[in-house]
Amino acid sequence: xxxxxxxxxxxxxxxxxxxxxxxxxxxxxxxxxxxxxxxxxxxxxxxxxxxxxxxxxxxxxxxxxxxxxxxxxxxxxxxxxxxxxxxxxxxxxxxxxxxxxxxxxxxxxxxxxxxxxxxxxxxxxxxxxxxxxxxxxxxxxxxxxxxxxxxxxxxxxxxxxxxxxxxxxxxxxxxxxxxxxxxxxxxxxxxxxxxxxxxxxxxxxxxxxxxxxxxxxxxxxxxxxxxxxxxxxxx
Amino acid sequence: xxxxxxxxxxxxxxxxxxxxxxxxxxxxxxxxxxxxxxxxxxxxxxxxxxxxxxxxxxxxxxxxxxxxxxxxxxxxxxxxxxxxxxxxxxxxxxxxxxxxxxxxxxxxxxxxxxxxxxxxxxxxxxxxxxxxxxxxxxxxxxxxxxxxxxxxxxxxxxxxxxxxxxxxxxxxxxxxxxxxxxxxxxxxxxxxxxxxxxxxxxxxxxxxxxxxxxxxxxxxxxxxxxxxxxxxxxxxxxxxxxxxxxxxxxxxxxxxxxxxxxxxxxxxxxxxxxxxxxxxxxxxxxxxxxxxxxxxxxxxxxxxxxxxxxxxxxxxxxxxxxxxxxxxxxxxxxxxxxxxxxxxxxxxxxxxxxxxxxxxxxxxxxxxxxxxxxxxxxxxxxxxxxxxxxxxxxxxxxxxxxxxxxxxxxxxxxxxxxxxxxxxxxxxxxxxxxxxxxxxxxxxxxxxxxxxxxxxxxxxxxxxxxxxxxxxxxxxxxxxxxxxxxxxxxxxxxxxxxxxxxxxxxxxxxxxxxxxxxxxxxxxxxxxxxxxxxxxxxxxxxxxxxxxxxxxxxxxxxxxxxxxxxxxxxxxxxxxxxxxxxxxxxxxxxxxxxxxxxxxxxxxxxxxxxxxxxxxxxxxxxxxxxxxxxxxxxxxxxxxxxxxxxxxxxxxxxxxxx
Numbered sequence: 001x002x003x004x005x006x007x008x009x010x011x012x013x014x015x016x017x018x019x020x021x022x023x024x025x026x027x028x029x030x031x032x033x034x035x036x037x038x039x040x041x042x043x044x045x046x047x048x049x050x051x052x053x054x055x056x057x058x059x060x061x062x063x064x065x066x067x068x069x070x071x072x073x074x075x076x077x078x079x080x081x082x083x084x085x086x087x088x089x090x091x092x093x094x095x096x097x098x099x100x101x102x103x104x105x106x107x108x109x110x111x112x113x114x115x116x117x118x119x120x121x122x123x124x125x126x127x128x129x130x131x132x133x134x135x136x137x138x139x140x141x142x143x144x145x146x147x148x149x150x151x152x153x154x155x156x157x158x159x160x161x162x163x164x165x166x167x168x169x170x171x172x173x174x175x176x177x178x179x180x181x182x183x184x185x186x187x188x189x190x191x192x193x194x195x196x197x198x199x200x201x202x203x204x205x206x207x208x209x210x211x212x213x214x215x216x217x218x219x220x221x222x223x224x225x226x227x228x229x230x231x232x233x234x235x
Numbered sequence: 236x237x238x239x240x241x242x243x244x245x246x247x248x249x250x251x252x253x254x255x256x257x258x259x260x261x262x263x264x265x266x267x268x269x270x271x272x273x274x275x276x277x278x279x280x281x282x283x284x285x286x287x288x289x290x291x292x293x294x295x296x297x298x299x300x301x302x303x304x305x306x307x308x309x310x311x312x313x314x315x316x317x318x319x320x321x322x323x324x325x326x327x328x329x330x331x332x333x334x335x336x337x338x339x340x341x342x343x344x345x346x347x348x349x350x351x352x353x354x355x356x357x358x359x360x361x362x363x364x365x366x367x368x369x370x371x372x373x374x375x376x377x378x379x380x381x382x383x384x385x386x387x388x389x390x391x392x393x394x395x396x397x398x399x400x401x402x403x404x405x406x407x408x409x410x411x412x413x414x415x416x417x418x419x420x421x422x423x424x425x426x427x428x429x430x431x432x433x434x435x436x437x438x439x440x441x442x443x444x445x446x447x448x449x450x451x452x453x454x455x456x457x458x459x460x461x462x463x464x465x466x467x468x469x470x471x472x473x474x475x476x477x478x479x480x481x482x483x484x485x486x487x488x489x490x491x492x493x494x495x496x497x498x499x500x501x502x503x504x505x506x507x508x509x510x511x512x513x514x515x516x517x518x519x520x521x522x523x524x525x526x527x528x529x530x531x532x533x534x535x536x537x538x539x540x541x542x543x544x545x546x547x548x549x550x551x552x553x554x555x556x557x558x559x560x561x562x563x564x565x566x567x568x569x570x571x572x573x574x575x576x577x578x579x580x581x582x583x584x585x586x587x588x589x590x591x592x593x594x595x596x597x598x599x600x601x602x603x604x605x606x607x608x609x610x611x612x613x614x615x616x617x618x619x620x621x622x623x624x625x626x627x628x629x630x631x632x633x634x635x636x637x638x639x640x641x642x643x644x645x646x647x648x649x650x651x652x653x654x655x656x657x658x659x660x661x662x663x664x665x666x667x668x669x670x671x672x673x674x675x676x677x678x679x680x681x682x683x684x685x686x687x688x689x690x691x692x693x694x695x696x697x698x699x700x701x702x703x704x705x706x707x708x709x710x711x712x713x714x715x716x717x718x719x720x721x722x723x724x725x726x727x728x729x730x731x732x733x734x735x736x737x738x739x740x741x742x743x744x745x746x747x748x749x750x751x752x753x754x755x756x757x758x759x760x761x762x763x764x765x766x767x768x769x770x771x772x773x774x775x776x777x778x779x780x781x782x783x784x785x786x787x788x789x790x791x792x793x794x795x796x797x798x799x800x801x802x803x804x805x806x807x808x809x810x811x812x813x814x815x816x817x818x819x820x821x822x823x824x825x826x827x828x829x830x831x832x833x834x835x836x837x838x839x840x841x842x843x844x845x846x847x848x849x850x851x852x853x854x855x856x857x858x859x860x861x862x863x864x865x866x867x868x869x870x871x872x873x874x875x876x877x878x879x880x881x882x883x884x885x886x887x888x889x890x891x892x893x
Contacts, residue, residue, distance in 0.1 A: 031249065032252075034249070035249065035252035035253050035255070035256045038249075038256065039254075039255070039256025039259070040256070042254075043257055046292070047293070048250075048292065048293045049295060050240075050294050050296055050865070057246075058249065059246065059253070
């Protein structure tokens with residue numbers, strides 16, 4: 001039996017390292033949180049089903065409207081939520097930055113130095129500046145692959161702004177006075193915002209959780225605002 | 236969903252932990268209450284674990300299994316449902332942790348989860364085997380010396396001149412039970428009422444627990460729930476209350492004693508039932524004389540009514556004026572009874588009739604043609620009583636020689652609403668069950684007795700000269716009725732005893748470090764109960780733990796230190812060293828303890844109930860860990876699929892299939 005195990009197995013087993021201990025601890029805390037949440041929902045009248053969630057393996061709950069609810073997927077921050085743009089401002093920021101960087105790399109190489117000084121003035125007037133050539137490394141685990149390729153561009157000191165702004169304001173184009181450079185940039189920004197809008201709409205249609213829906217609605221609202229200001233800019 | 240589902244240890248732990256978090260907030264004397272609401276708008280507050288768990292909507296088969304175990308346990312002991320879940324969750328977590336630490340890869344198991352599951356199963360079985368063999372010894376050695384035995388003989392005797400005695404202990408036991416179930420405000424009142432009821436119902440000549448069993452069996456007939464009044468209106472009523480009203484007007488007969496007869500069948504036989512064919516015939520002589528009138532149903536029913544008059548004449552000659560019937564009598568019977576000035580009570584339940592028969596000494600009439608004097612009961616009175624919105628029949632019995640020690644009485648339980656009244660009734664019922672299981676002896680066999688004498692020599696050598704007068708273990712183990720202070724005392728003491736037992740086992744036995752592991756696992760899992768009781772303040776938990784360590788080391792009585800604890804602000808300082816010395820040298824008899832008990836405020840709980848709870852938890856744990864497959868079946872009647880849990884001893888099958 002495993003308790004009086006064979007000697008050769010003992011040699012294979014090592015005590016967990018500190019990193020593993022942290023992981024174990026984090027997992028235990030997560031399980032405690034899940035149990036607590038589940039208990040709260042059971043007391044509220046949710047039904048505990050005999051099935052498990054396909055994604056995370058937690059026991060599924062069903063509310064009175066017969067909708068399925070997974071406590072860990074829909075409420076707790078899972079490992080993948082950090083990269084989900086609808087739920088995380090930083091991920092959204094980094095995704096837009098990725099796009100901008102991709103567009104700039106495709107644009108003629110003479111252009112990047114020109115807009116850079118304008119961009120330096122621009123962000124001082126507008127609150128949330130997005131066209132930072134270098135993405136901040138601590139923001140994008142998911143966007144890291146796209147960002148690091150373009151690191152050699154000079155760092156701009158403006159990027160303190162994304163941190164204090166609340167969620168989902170970012171996709172706003174900066175005010176930039178130069179007209180020949182503007183249209184492709186504006187178009188690019190508009191396109192990005194439209195894509196995001198479209199994505200958010202499709203997510204909203206299929207969303208089952210209240211919080212996700214609220215966040216998606218605010219994302220759509222801010223996309224609409226950004227589109228409006230982009231249109232004002234281009235006029 | 237797949238038709239066959241493997242059940243993993245993680246799922247088991249998650250399910251039970253979810254149930255634990257449901258009951259956690261209501262646990263303990265400081266626990267909160269759960270508000271139940273219905274779609275009709277009815278609301279109810281309750282703290283009862285059984286009620287909370289039954290109200291949950293659970294479709295998970297394991298969760299349902301656990302809740303069923305809890306309910307079964309609660310039907311027997313009346314208490315401990317939340318503690319059950321807490322202990323189960325704590326043991327599962329410990330087993331999970333231990334199973335995960337074991338070596339991953341063993342050549343017999345192909346998947347890690349199967350290895351974990353089988354380790355867990357093995358551990359659970361070991362713990363159960365250990366508990367079945369050695370737990371009562373451990374309790375006898377480690378817990379009972381710190382307890383106090385409530386002997387039944389003193390239960391209802393008149394107050395001793397020596398001051399507070401067992402009566403207060405029993406009442407304290409009841410009070411702490413009601414406190415945890417119903418809240419602080421009315422627990423004293425209700426426990427006093429319960430105690431009075433039990434005092435009235437004590438059969439002196441019989442075995443003491445028989446009267447408790449009698450009350451438990453006849454509880455439905457012995458209480459009347461009345462809603463619409465505050466709880467303080469509850470009272471005891473002399474005699475028996477029959478929960479039906481008079482079917483005929485009751486004549487006023489206050490002066491003389493009333494005679495009653497109990498009928499279990501119909502006075503006028505019902506001959507025409509649906510689906511039956513009645514064939515009428517009559518004698519030849521009659522046929523010849525009244526040829527046109529024969530074989531008529533009208534003639535026949537007239538004949539039956541004439542025979543009824545004979546029955547009533549017979550009853551009148553015996554002096555019967557009250558008829559108690561188990562069934563609904565026909566209109567002819569009622570009108571004849573009214574004419575004869577007898578009152579009839581119909582549709583009395585079986586329980587009440589049997590109680591009536593027992594108390595009055597009269598046998599129920601089976602054949603209405605043969606009513607003998609032995610079927611006639613003499614009552615002091617039989618009159619209507621108005622309780623709440625209902626009118627019932629109130630009877631009182633003549634004192635005869637057999638019953639001179641028993642004063643039959645009935646309890647009226649009042650509550651502000653129906654839900655509340657029902658709660659009080661359930662609490663009352665559970666209190667009786669709890670008392671019954673307090674006096675149940677903990678199982679002991681000849682082998683354990685011999686083991687005990689061995690261990691007693693070992694342990695007395697370690698506590699040298701501290702207790703010269705410890706009672707022999709055989710005696711203390713067999714006597715039921717032990718109580719200890721509430722608030723985690725049992726768990727602390729058993730924790731210590733288990734750890735000691737573990738170390739002594741590993742020192743002396745070759746067999747197994749797993750014996751030590753089992754004791755340690757159980758000991759650590761037990762601590763969750765006091766941890767949760769003191770969860771509002773972890774500092775109190777540590778203080779309590781340290782206090783019990785001191786008690787155990789000094790081997791003084793826990794009650795005295797509890798008393799001191801309340802009066803001294805600095806923990807650990809014994810302000811009464813003289814008293815402590817005295818206590819260590821004295822025997823722990825009731826006389827010594829009762830004075831301290833009376834002054835200590837901590838409440839009491841029963842050792843036997845805790846022991847049964849622990850055994851039940853370990854058995855439930857073992858059975859849920861033996862489940863490894865869930866088969867989903869579809870039944871024709873239900874739209875959702877119904878699932879069956881399949882308990883299987885599939886250890887070897889798992890390995891080959893995987």
